[in-house]
Amino acid sequence: MQVTVNGDTVQLDPGSSLVDLLRQLHLADAKIAVELNHAIVPRSQYQEQALQDHDQLEIVHAIGGG
Amino acid sequence: MTSIDTPLSIAGKEYQSRLIVGSGKYQSFQQNLEALEASGAEMITVAIRRVNLGQNKDEPSLLEIISPSKYTILPNTAGCYTAADAVRTCRMARELLDGHKLVKLEVLGDQKTLYPNVTETLVAAQELIDDGFDVMVYTNDDPLIAKRLEDMGCVAVMPLGAPIGSGLGIRNPYNIRMILENAKVPIIVDAGVGTASDAAIAMELGCEGVLMNTAIAEAKNPILMASAMRKAIESGREAYLAGRMPRRLYASASSPIDGTFF
Numbered sequence: 001m002q003v004t005v006n007g008d009t010v011q012l013d014p015g016s017s018l019v020d021l022l023r024q025l026h027l028a029d030a031k032i033a034v035e036l037n038h039a040i041v042p043r044s045q046y047q048e049q050a051l052q053d054h055d056q057l058e059i060v061h062a063i064g065g066g
Numbered sequence: 067m068t069s070i071d072t073p074l075s076i077a078g079k080e081y082q083s084r085l086i087v088g089s090g091k092y093q094s095f096q097q098n099l100e101a102l103e104a105s106g107a108e109m110i111t112v113a114i115r116r117v118n119l120g121q122n123k124d125e126p127s128l129l130e131i132i133s134p135s136k137y138t139i140l141p142n143t144a145g146c147y148t149a150a151d152a153v154r155t156c157r158m159a160r161e162l163l164d165g166h167k168l169v170k171l172e173v174l175g176d177q178k179t180l181y182p183n184v185t186e187t188l189v190a191a192q193e194l195i196d197d198g199f200d201v202m203v204y205t206n207d208d209p210l211i212a213k214r215l216e217d218m219g220c221v222a223v224m225p226l227g228a229p230i231g232s233g234l235g236i237r238n239p240y241n242i243r244m245i246l247e248n249a250k251v252p253i254i255v256d257a258g259v260g261t262a263s264d265a266a267i268a269m270e271l272g273c274e275g276v277l278m279n280t281a282i283a284e285a286k287n288p289i290l291m292a293s294a295m296r297k298a299i300e301s302g303r304e305a306y307l308a309g310r311m312p313r314r315l316y317a318s319a320s321s322p323i324d325g326t327f328f
Binding site: 025 | 088090092112114115119120127163230231248277280
């Protein structure tokens with residue numbers, strides 16, 4: 001299946017969870033926040049959050065800004 | 067700081083420093099951290115942006131260099147042109163920072179001036195306050211809008227001194243004075259400061275603090291400028307508390323006339 005992450009297409013094994021995606025992207029331990037189809041997923045739910053084909057995700061972090 | 071001063075209090079937390087700094091435009095995290103330390107600031111703004119997929123995966127993140135346990139992180143909504151985008155950004159920031167409620171709201175109206183879109187700012191401020199955020203709000207130097215944002219429940223109102231990143235200084239000190247006259251929450255000049263004297267002027271007017279980024283980051287020596295800003299904020303504050311002498315059109319001799327021998 002494929003999902004869209006930050007505007008890019010990402011291929012995933014069927015049945016993958018959010019934490020599987022984050023591991024694939026080397027973001028499992030990163031200080032991030034995740035939106036799945038415009039709804040924020042609390043960090044405590046990454047493990048059990050299932051992903052579906054065509055899900056839209058936004059993954060953000062803090063960067064320099066004024 | 068003088069013993070007669072009280073700490074800056076925002077959303078129930080007290081700060082010894084009245085300088086708030088940004089984290090943008092630095093050449094490296096290390097330079098940013100050194101400038102932060104030299105500035106004495108206890109609060110630092112950050113932006114919320116997409117992570118770069120597959121890039122720099124071993125590079126440290128900003129929050130690993132600038133620790134939220136040591137500094138108050140102030141996520142901003144820079145780059146947002148609608149209330150909806152600003153509210154969405156704040157909610158992402160709250161999740162990112164483990165329930166952190168303090169945000170800097172800025173809703174921009176135009177890329178050239180980066181002036182605030184005041185109507186969208188008002189909408190976003192209300193929505194964020196209703197959702198439990200503590201909102202420090204960037205706005206223009208309109209005293210009526212500043213009062214309205216305070217009445218809505220913003221924890222600090224932050225009028226611009228001049229356009230963001232312009233370094234033009236406090237262009238309308240009379241408006242800042244009018245805002246201060248009616249304010250019951252901290253008024254913090256946000257944007258426009260170019261050099262230390264600009265920061266001192268804001269503090270001499272009676273502002274509770276100054277927020278700046280470019281004036282430090284774009285100085286030839288950012289760390290030295292951060293130190294200069296720390297002193298300017300302290301000097302300006304002390305001068306405000308001391309109460310300046312009246313302005314006179316003509317001279318007033320400092321040495322007595324009595325006792326002259328010529």
